[in-house]
Amino acid sequence: MVESPASPSKAPAIARAAAILRLLGKSDTPLGVQAIARELGLVPSTCLYVLRALAEEELIAFDPDTKRYALDAGVLTLARQWLRRNQFPDLIQPVLDRIAGDFGVTMLGVQIVGLDHIIAVAVSRSGNNFQLSTQVGSRFPALISATGRCIAAFGDYPEAELARRFRTLRWDEPPSFEAWREQVAETRAQGFAVDDGNYIAGVAVLAAPVWKAPGKPSHALVAIGIGSAIKKRGLEALGDALVAAGRTVSAQMSGG
Amino acid sequence: MVESPASPSKAPAIARAAAILRLLGKSDTPLGVQAIARELGLVPSTCLYVLRALAEEELIAFDPDTKRYALDAGVLTLARQWLRRNQFPDLIQPVLDRIAGDFGVTMLGVQIVGLDHIIAVAVSRSGNNFQLSTQVGSRFPALISATGRCIAAFGDYPEAELARRFRTLRWDEPPSFEAWREQVAETRAQGFAVDDGNYIAGVAVLAAPVWKAPGKPSHALVAIGIGSAIKKRGLEALGDALVAAGRTVSAQMSGG
DNA sequence: TAAAACTGTTGCATATATCGAATGCTGTTC
DNA sequence: GAACAGCATTCGATATATGCAACAGTTTTA
Numbered sequence A, B: 001m002v003e004s005p006a007s008p009s010k011a012p013a014i015a016r017a018a019a020i021l022r023l024l025g026k027s028d029t030p031l032g033v034q035a036i037a038r039e040l041g042l043v044p045s046t047c048l049y050v051l052r053a054l055a056e057e058e059l060i061a062f063d064p065d066t067k068r069y070a071l072d073a074g075v076l077t078l079a080r081q082w083l084r085r086n087q088f089p090d091l092i093q094p095v096l097d098r099i100a101g102d103f104g105v106t107m108l109g110v111q112i113v114g115l116d117h118i119i120a121v122a123v124s125r126s127g128n129n130f131q132l133s134t135q136v137g138s139r140f141p142a143l144i145s146a147t148g149r150c151i152a153a154f155g156d157y158p159e160a161e162l163a164r165r166f167r168t169l170r171w172d173e174p175p176s177f178e179a180w181r182e183q184v185a186e187t188r189a190q191g192f193a194v195d196d197g198n199y200i201a202g203v204a205v206l207a208a209p210v211w212k213a214p215g216k217p218s219h220a221l222v223a224i225g226i227g228s229a230i231k232k233r234g235l236e237a238l239g240d241a242l243v244a245a246g247r248t249v250s251a252q253m254s255g256g
Numbered sequence C: 001t002a003a004a005a006c007t008g009t010t011g012c013a014t015a016t017a018t019c020g021a022a023t024g025c026t027g028t029t030c
Numbered sequence D: 001g002a003a004c005a006g007c008a009t010t011c012g013a014t015a016t017a018t019g020c021a022a023c024a025g026t027t028t029t030a
Helices: A012-026 A033-040 A044-056 A074-085 A087-103 A145-155 A159-167 A177-190 A227-233 A235-255 B012-026 B033-040 B044-056 B074-085 B087-103 B145-155 B159-167 B177-190 B227-233 B235-255
Strands: A060-063 A068-071 A106-113 A117-124 A139-141 A193-196 A203-210 A219-226 B060-063 B068-071 B106-113 B117-124 B139-141 B193-196 B203-210 B219-226
Touching: A012 A033, A012 A044, A012 A060, A012 A068, A012 B012, A012 B044, A012 B074, A033 A044, A044 A060, A044 A068, A044 B012, A068 B074, A074 B012, A074 B068, A074 B074, A074 B117, A087 A106, A087 A117, A087 A219, A087 A235, A106 A145, A117 B074, A139 A145, A145 A177, A145 A193, A145 A203, A145 A219, A159 A177, A177 A193, A203 A227, A203 A235, A219 A227, A219 A235, A227 A235, B012 B033, B012 B044, B012 B060, B012 B068, B033 B044, B044 B060, B044 B068, B087 B106, B087 B117, B087 B219, B087 B235, B106 B145, B139 B145, B145 B177, B145 B193, B145 B203, B145 B219, B159 B177, B177 B193, B203 B227, B203 B235, B219 B227, B219 B235, B227 B235
Parallel strands: none
Antiparallel strands: A060 A068, A106 A117, A106 A219, A117 A139, A193 A203, A203 A219, B060 B068, B106 B117, B106 B219, B117 B139, B193 B203, B203 B219
């Protein structure tokens, strides 16, 4: 269950700690030592030491009565510090709010973590649109949906790697790799990507890239809405708005 | 700079990792291996291994060009998971909003982490009140201000421990320990605590405890406002509102 | 009520993560 | 342009964190 990296890490305790944090995050209820050790394939005693160390750092909370462990508020402090140092959420929040309002869509600002995945770092929900719910901190595979086409179009990744990753994706209505490649090419041409019901049936997703520095895009602006509603109001207009906003934010991020 | 625990941990890598995360959080700019090692008193090579492990887990980001490390968005994911599993912020947010609006104060929901410190986990700023700024994830010493009197009043801690901790606090207008003890007694009697300009001159802070389970309070509701403005509208009324809200939330948390 | 099955926890031998010095690299100084 | 100074990184010896087996509670089962 715990992944083994190609070159064995010189600090395995940290990989274990991270796995424990993620497991506790996933779990809806606090877990005991044995349950954690079993789930992650760890030796109970080692697991106990890691848990104690994490509790010492207040990243996890220990309930002496039930002997159960859960995430603690310390992770919040780290997140706040990350947010404080990152201009991207602050920069794009007003942009997201404006586009969400203008077009009646849910807007996301996402950070691109290589070809592996993307993380939502800012969200704006339009009022009239009922919850196409995504929260800050949510993770998605990098190549999925419109954002995926964006990353493929502007990331300059080797074809073979893209194909390999593409096969692992889960869509409501999977496009063929050939169709997808064509859409990626189109994305490169028009500056924004469209996912028309592939990822989630009936839901349209648009995405435009943002660059912190020349090279691969670092972030993306994403619009999500009911497919029919978006198309009625003009898919092009929304796409152009995303591209324009992306350009502005890119300039601000590389300038400042 | 890195604190040495009483009983030496069996997983020191984790303490180092946590120290690194906090250091990177504090820093306004990405740091190199040597800078981190020097600041934390670590051996550079060990520091490097820890950094690589953290980067592998995407808790920190590594810039290959500058060879610098910074917090990564992975910490956001953990924070989101913590928030998802914790009912307290959700429960109190409407309560905070209401009281903030009614009394024109800034409201905080805080989690109590023993006698060591408290962490703000929910915030509501009243519109007309200019920024008495505190953000979610902020940490404060446990015994400071009104919340401190609350913790002392309802926590049943040994007097010596309280006195020891009390001496380390930094106030704008420090009360004497005797005066403080008296205020703690009063807090116990009336159910809420008041800090009238001690912590921050001219600023009044009120706090009422919240219990998840019988024993020591687990959280607190905190009101912050300009002293004169609060006193004009009635300090008692605000205090009673806090106590009532605290009782309601306590019931919901122990019931559900 | 007994005992079985589970839990969290400890002591000890050993594989191994850490340390400190040595290396190669990059940018700076004279 | 050469020597320096600082950096990140590697490498081997050793202190040590880990894995295993045994222990002691606690709840569930017979």
